[in-house]
Amino acid sequence: MATAMRTQLDRLKVPVDKYREWEGGLSGPARIGLKIFKYLLAAALLALIPLAMEKEVFPLSTIGLTGFFGIEILFNTGYWILLALGLSVVVGLAGLLDLGYVAFFMLGSYTAALMTASGNVGQFHIVEWSPWAALPFAVIIAMLAGFALGVPTLRLRGDYLAIVTLGFHEIVRQTANNLTITNGSRGIPGIPNPSIHLFGLNLDFGLETKLYWWFLLIPGILLAVLMIRHLDNSRVGRYWAAIREDEVAAAAMGVPVTKMKVLAFVIGASTSGVAGWIYATKISYIAPNSFPLLLSILVLCAVVIGGLGSISGAVLGAALVIALPEIVRETSGGATPFGFDIETGRIAIFGLLLIVVMIYRPGGLLAAKRRRTELMEGSGTAGTAIAADVVAESK
Amino acid sequence: MDCNAGLIGPGLVTGVTLGLFYALIALGYTMVYGVLKLINFAHDAVFAIGGIAVFYVFGQWITLNGPFTGFPLLLIILAFLLVGGLASAGGAVLLERVAYRPLRKRNAARLSYLISAIGASFFATYTFQQGFLLGPAKRGFPDIFASGQDAFSMDVLGSRVISAEVLLIVAVVVCFLVLDRIINKTNTGRSIRALSEDPVAAQLMGINVDRVIVTTFLIGGFFGGIAGSLYGILFGNVVWNMGFIPGIKAFTAAVLGGIGNIRGAFLGAVLLGLIENMSTVCISAEWKNVIAFTLLPLVLIFRPTGIMGERIGG
Amino acid sequence: MANVFLKIDGVTMEFGGLKALSNVNFEIMEGEIFGLIGPNGAGKTTMFNCVTGVYTPTGGQVTFAGGAITGKRPDQIVDLGICRTFQQIRLFPNMTAMENVFIGVDARHQTSVFGALFRSPRHRREETEGEDKSLELLEYCGLRKYANDLAKNLSYGDQRRLEIARALGTKPTLLLLDEPAAGMNPVEKNGLRDLVRKIRDSGITVLLIEHDMKVVMGLSDRVAVLDHGELIAYGQPEEVQKNPKVIEAYLGSGAGGNAAVSDGQGAASDNKEDPGGG
Numbered sequence: 001m002a003t004a005m006r007t008q009l010d011r012l013k014v015p016v017d018k019y020r021e022w023e024g025g026l027s028g029p030a031r032i033g034l035k036i037f038k039y040l041l042a043a044a045l046l047a048l049i050p051l052a053m054e055k056e057v058f059p060l061s062t063i064g065l066t067g068f069f070g071i072e073i074l075f076n077t078g079y080w081i082l083l084a085l086g087l088s089v090v091v092g093l094a095g096l097l098d099l100g101y102v103a104f105f106m107l108g109s110y111t112a113a114l115m116t117a118s119g120n121v122g123q124f125h126i127v128e129w130s131p132w133a134a135l136p137f138a139v140i141i142a143m144l145a146g147f148a149l150g151v152p153t154l155r156l157r158g159d160y161l162a163i164v165t166l167g168f169h170e171i172v173r174q175t176a177n178n179l180t181i182t183n184g185s186r187g188i189p190g191i192p193n194p195s196i197h198l199f200g201l202n203l204d205f206g207l208e209t210k211l212y213w214w215f216l217l218i219p220g221i222l223l224a225v226l227m228i229r230h231l232d233n234s235r236v237g238r239y240w241a242a243i244r245e246d247e248v249a250a251a252a253m254g255v256p257v258t259k260m261k262v263l264a265f266v267i268g269a270s271t272s273g274v275a276g277w278i279y280a281t282k283i284s285y286i287a288p289n290s291f292p293l294l295l296s297i298l299v300l301c302a303v304v305i306g307g308l309g310s311i312s313g314a315v316l317g318a319a320l321v322i323a324l325p326e327i328v329r330e331t332s333g334g335a336t337p338f339g340f341d342i343e344t345g346r347i348a349i350f351g352l353l354l355i356v357v358m359i360y361r362p363g364g365l366l367a368a369k370r371r372r373t374e375l376m377e378g379s380g381t382a383g384t385a386i387a388a389d390v391v392a393e394s395k
Numbered sequence: 396m397d398c399n400a401g402l403i404g405p406g407l408v409t410g411v412t413l414g415l416f417y418a419l420i421a422l423g424y425t426m427v428y429g430v431l432k433l434i435n436f437a438h439d440a441v442f443a444i445g446g447i448a449v450f451y452v453f454g455q456w457i458t459l460n461g462p463f464t465g466f467p468l469l470l471i472i473l474a475f476l477l478v479g480g481l482a483s484a485g486g487a488v489l490l491e492r493v494a495y496r497p498l499r500k501r502n503a504a505r506l507s508y509l510i511s512a513i514g515a516s517f518f519a520t521y522t523f524q525q526g527f528l529l530g531p532a533k534r535g536f537p538d539i540f541a542s543g544q545d546a547f548s549m550d551v552l553g554s555r556v557i558s559a560e561v562l563l564i565v566a567v568v569v570c571f572l573v574l575d576r577i578i579n580k581t582n583t584g585r586s587i588r589a590l591s592e593d594p595v596a597a598q599l600m601g602i603n604v605d606r607v608i609v610t611t612f613l614i615g616g617f618f619g620g621i622a623g624s625l626y627g628i629l630f631g632n633v634v635w636n637m638g639f640i641p642g643i644k645a646f647t648a649a650v651l652g653g654i655g656n657i658r659g660a661f662l663g664a665v666l667l668g669l670i671e672n673m674s675t676v677c678i679s680a681e682w683k684n685v686i687a688f689t690l691l692p693l694v695l696i697f698r699p700t701g702i703m704g705e706r707i708g709g
Numbered sequence: 710m711a712n713v714f715l716k717i718d719g720v721t722m723e724f725g726g727l728k729a730l731s732n733v734n735f736e737i738m739e740g741e742i743f744g745l746i747g748p749n750g751a752g753k754t755t756m757f758n759c760v761t762g763v764y765t766p767t768g769g770q771v772t773f774a775g776g777a778i779t780g781k782r783p784d785q786i787v788d789l790g791i792c793r794t795f796q797q798i799r800l801f802p803n804m805t806a807m808e809n810v811f812i813g814v815d816a817r818h819q820t821s822v823f824g825a826l827f828r829s830p831r832h833r834r835e836e837t838e839g840e841d842k843s844l845e846l847l848e849y850c851g852l853r854k855y856a857n858d859l860a861k862n863l864s865y866g867d868q869r870r871l872e873i874a875r876a877l878g879t880k881p882t883l884l885l886l887d888e889p890a891a892g893m894n895p896v897e898k899n900g901l902r903d904l905v906r907k908i909r910d911s912g913i914t915v916l917l918i919e920h921d922m923k924v925v926m927g928l929s930d931r932v933a934v935l936d937h938g939e940l941i942a943y944g945q946p947e948e949v950q951k952n953p954k955v956i957e958a959y960l961g962s963g964a965g966g967n968a969a970v971s972d973g974q975g976a977a978s979d980n981k982e983d984p985g986g987g
Binding site for chain 3: 239
């Protein structure tokens, strides 16, 4: 039965290979044209999803992904895909354990809040611009934070880096909680929604217009995907891979290791800046409590379980962490399996999954193939060999 | 800074007490680091198990008619600490077996261990939060000391030290003395030190690596459980995420003093407790965590081996 | 007249109380193959680490082509034209042979982040050129057929050659080989000897650590001998072999002693000359 399946899959390979051959034979401009077409096609398909939800199309209808509810989940999954893609660069491509990634997300949100006409009377603002103007700044601030965090700390060893990044998240959160300019623990309400009044289009992205938020996310996601693919298949991506495999050897071959690590942090933070902006301008209210440390760990779960270093892995991970529990909760009508409340219990399950994935499928479910082999036989790091490695290093 | 001199004395005393508490938890991190050269992220859950176990055994299953004094009090205290210690030790051994050993046997990359440990911590902690266990709220811890009029207290440097705190100080000091003895004077301790200093040689000498690692988890877990029990006694409650902040602080303390180094863990923890408490007294309580979290990267950048260096025997 | 290419000037390296290198002095001329030998633990790899920036010497200086390089970072050293292989093979195990060499070749590329992001013409050019150059280097080292095999799956001898191919990718003018023949069988060793000669003949200066006396004496134009961190002999291979201090160092530690004596002319008691170290 397995062999029958395999021959079926092999048969599928033939046309795929033929297509690849044709693609490879194209000239430069033709290839660029094809690429543009592919991304536009992807955008169109993605745009259809919420429409399908409104029309209650099968199979979305069976799992309850319809109407308002479905589109809400789509939006949440969407910005989580942005987060997962960003963290995937950091953890998956550069191999750095960042446990405080959501700090950048938070900075993006607060930038959006503090650069628009938000909050109650007396709320501090840096400027009061339209939300669109705040968008590039949200991204830039997030990236600067990635740089600021990375430069001093990326020389540290993996586990130390992890704790420091965790601390960073808490520092950012507590600082927002304690400062008056961020309105402390009460947070900032009334963040203006973006709107488009161009060429006869009059779109106000409010709470009512769920559809359009997704349309806003699509270019964000596709740009992130493009960025990652370009980096992965380049000198930068190769350098990241070399650093993951053996930092010392990489440096000995001319790889500027710390620079590359900082770059990963900065690039990774960029998507969270966008996500932070979208979150703030949609929900219109942010507070330090909206960004608990738990969120950072959840993004990590998404990336690790979904698949490290691969785009499909990030998408799957986001769907698993965000969409799946919601769907389960809706369709089960509030059941509590084994006494586990779904909202909080899912985190326990993810915790368990992290262990299981690390043992049995170290790259995650949809890992980039190379990543999986790396993690399975980590470059010379067995139980005691880890210690030997470290002891030898320190001699 | 708006400290006045009158606050400093009590501030120091509370700071040292707090530090001692962190020290006991820091032990778990530092010992496992000593033999595996890895931070055991899940130690916060191990610590919590101790307090939670005592909550169930002496708060839910058995009903105590406290408060107690004299010899019965001593017995109850020992019972609490023992139950806490054993429960956590068991949790730690289970943790090693489920989340660490399979990775060792598969030659996994360092990153895998860290992620697995995080998974274990979150699995345990969020299970504790479920309704069939602790639930989301704080749960009252069984009361053993007299309170109100009969409450015991001592005056140290202008600070009122209550019985629970005295217990803490005594317990922690005793634990460290015991551990110091174990590490430096027993065969088990020798094996742990050997494995920590030179794993390859240790193995060649015939040391059973698996067994030493389990023993290390067990010892670290046991002391973590005592700390968990003390938490309940000191704060009067247990809560599902009780391990989270103390865990991070204890880890910071261990690194500050020199991770892998037991005396370093003690020193680093006391120092951290003092810094934290003096921040609360002289600056404000709101910023104390920020200060603790900022201290760690500073230490790691400027003195990565900590105050006392990285050798487990100190 | 050949130039002084690499100058080791009074280099000392101390770890805590341990002196791994003590005031070592020697010079390597452009275009020669220079052997660095000595019993185990003599400090040879430590010397490599001092030259390549892994360690910063606690005393003394390292000068390359007239400029001081002491204390530079490893990636900066590569930029200047020095590249190394490792005693314990440090390939990128889960990358293919070609990808491994590509990393070396990438050292001479200039595609930046922006170039990679926007697929600049330079990026495109360097990608194809890099692939070609990597395959060329694999061919040069006799590994062309393994181009798409994972490095960890190659035989030991081939892995050593791959490390050399990768180092060559960085277009070095000085190549440091740390025990390239270790673990090879005699046939592989001959092949390696030819490869090293080929490399030197193409204009690259080679500094070679090796334990196998036949290999190093047969290849080197000059050698330096370290023992317990000190330079004890320095000069032509034939003279160094006869140096009593060298013989004692090897016999005394028992490592490779046979080879030293058998390749020399027997006991050195009648040799009045003392070439003396640097």
